[in-house]
Amino acid sequence: MSIGIKQIAEMANVSIGTVDRVLHKRGGVSKETELRVLKIIEENGYQKNTVASRLKLASVNKIKFAILLPESTTTSSYWELPKLGITNALQELKEFGVRGDYYQFSGSSSSSFRKKCNQIILKNYDAIITVPFYENECNMLLEVSQKRQLKVIFLDTEIPLKYPSNFIRQNSHKAGMVAGRLLHGLVGGQGKYFIVNTYNDLGIQFNNKQREDGFRAFFKSLGHNVVIKTVNHPLNEALQITEEMLSWFKGDNPKGIFVTNSRAHLIPEILSEYKVSNTSLLGFDLNDKNLKYLKNGKIDFLINQQPKYQGYAAIKNLFNSLTKQDNVQLDLDIPVEIFVKEHFL
Incomplete structure (x- = not known):
């Protein structure tokens, strides 16, 4: 059974701060102490207190997401569905200091998308959720985001891009x-x-x-x-x-x-x-x-293609990535669901 940082410190007869420096490789610890701490971790395992770490993160550094989606129009209200899922997830994570800002672009205009991306990049966000409608503009966004260590998740569609990318979409x-x-x-x-x-x-x-x-x-x-x-x-x-x-x-x-x-x-x-x-x-x-x-x-x-769930999963999985370094769910393939009128009789 894995143990926490407090138990490791007690077993190694060192402070919690020393264990934290060893875990995060921040230096300032003698080689003998470092080896003793690492041996205890190897023998017993280490379980991060994610709830505590999230609360600490919320207290010192708010998590901010930018959500950039196409405008809803008179002929299509589709984008209200992923937005609803995103809003639900943000509400659930509110106590952990998570918030999101919504941006819209014209779905028929690459220049509109590029303009909004430029606005977002100038601000201090931890991650961006958007859609890959435009290859060149998405490559530009990924290039900048990589330099700034800014995570990006694309919803709805997967397209070939120059940089490693995360997609929550249906095939x-x-x-x-x-x-x-x-x-x-x-x-x-x-x-x-x-x-x-x-x-x-x-x-x-x-x-x-x-x-x-x-x-x-x-x-x-x-x-x-x-x-x-x-x-x-x-x-x-x-x-x-x-x-x-x-x-x-x-x-x-x-x-x-x-x-x-x-x-x-x-x-x-x-x-x-x-x-x-x-x-x-x-x-x-x-x-x-x-x-x-x-x-x-x-x-x-x-x-x-479960657009509401796509939006919900994007927020939740980005939060896990930022707080637990868990990147497994940043890519999701949504199953093909078929509906007929008999579902609603």
Whole structure:
């Protein structure tokens, strides 16, 4: 059974301060005393009093997090979900001196993200929670954060970056393959398939592209030569239907629509307005608008990537990293959860 610093000091017949200097390699201890303390630790183990250390940390050095997330818009309230999880975790850790400051950027603008990062870097934060929408800007953020020993966790998406990075996210390629399997079960090999993505000023959002690639990979694995069309629309604008898209939707043959983000709720009213029949619809996330259409059967499947939990886990795991040097949970792969209307009957 491991012992604490007070017990080690008593067994070695030294002060608690001496043991602390040995543990943290701060010097000022004779070689003979150091070896005696280390031998006791080796034979008995050492269990850090994390509660005491956290309270001490709170009393002398507040832990400050910067949270940088995209703005919620009229077409998407997704980012309120991770924010809710973050707020809950901050409240639980309030007694330990933890606080967080929220920043927002326009999800369609890399310059907006870069501007907010520059503001955050100038302040004295212990860690940053954000999203990896922009490769160059994220590499710049990581370069500065490494020099300042500032921890960064990215939510929602994983992208290749130049520096070692921490991600709490769902495997987007795998989620796309699951989406393909689910829609194929309803539409079959003779139907048409449509993928709906969003894009910002640098192109299609990375996780949308990963999900599309996974979706197409599923059908390739079957050897089906199915028709798959892609529709891309601006992130901060409503989906506009073109004449070409209407020509795709014509006919009574089965159609599967895969929305690679949290905006599946935009589709049912469009299908109704243009009298598009025999469709199956799949999207992401359990926001209120999506749930409304899932419950009434106009969305067939929702894949949940647990955004609220992602935010919650980011705060809790960063706190453990800062106070216990426990970095194991700074990377998390969120399982693919599938919801149908029967979950809510």
